[in-house]
Amino acid sequence: MEFTEFYQAERDRCLRAVLALVADRQLAEDLLSEAFTQAWMSWRKVQRHPMPRAWVVRTALNIRVSWWRRRRREVALSDACDVADVTGPAAGTDPGLLAVLRQLPQRQREVIAFRVFLDLDTEATAQALGMARGTVTAHLSRAVSTLRGQLVTEQHQEGEA
Numbered sequence: 001m002e003f004t005e006f007y008q009a010e011r012d013r014c015l016r017a018v019l020a021l022v023a024d025r026q027l028a029e030d031l032l033s034e035a036f037t038q039a040w041m042s043w044r045k046v047q048r049h050p051m052p053r054a055w056v057v058r059t060a061l062n063i064r065v066s067w068w069r070r071r072r073r074e075v076a077l078s079d080a081c082d083v084a085d086v087t088g089p090a091a092g093t094d095p096g097l098l099a100v101l102r103q104l105p106q107r108q109r110e111v112i113a114f115r116v117f118l119d120l121d122t123e124a125t126a127q128a129l130g131m132a133r134g135t136v137t138a139h140l141s142r143a144v145s146t147l148r149g150q151l152v153t154e155q156h157q158e159g160e161a
Helices: 001-020 025-041 041-050 052-074 096-100 104-115 120-127 131-159
Strands: none
Touching: 001 025, 001 041, 001 052, 001 096, 001 104, 025 041, 025 052, 041 052, 052 104, 052 120, 096 131, 104 120, 104 131, 120 131
16 A cells, blocks of 8 residues: 555544544644654555554654653643643544543543544554553443443433433
């Protein structure tokens, strides 16, 4: 597969995964652009990777960590600096769902992003995130339970109104 085909086929899926993790659409797009640039520069290696779209998302998250480390040295962080509001919904993603996802712990959000948004199996998710299969399963179970509880409660409350 050529890089252009890969980019066109996977950009939206990768954007939804990164957006679920960083919450700020502009930042997600910037991170993803940088990750796709790195993928393009290393395309021979990336195209042979067993999960190229996971490589791109993981790279975007690594760029985010590097960005936060640089930024932490530049300004003091406030307590409410974790995530910003989404400036616009991701294509095909419910803003309410993204809001609920942002309430999950970071590792649970990562597992949801890789398993749901990137459609990877447990083994591929474990490899991409550098954790054991059982850990992926545990995080996924906890996240789904939390999401189910919050979403069902919200739908029930809307039905009563």
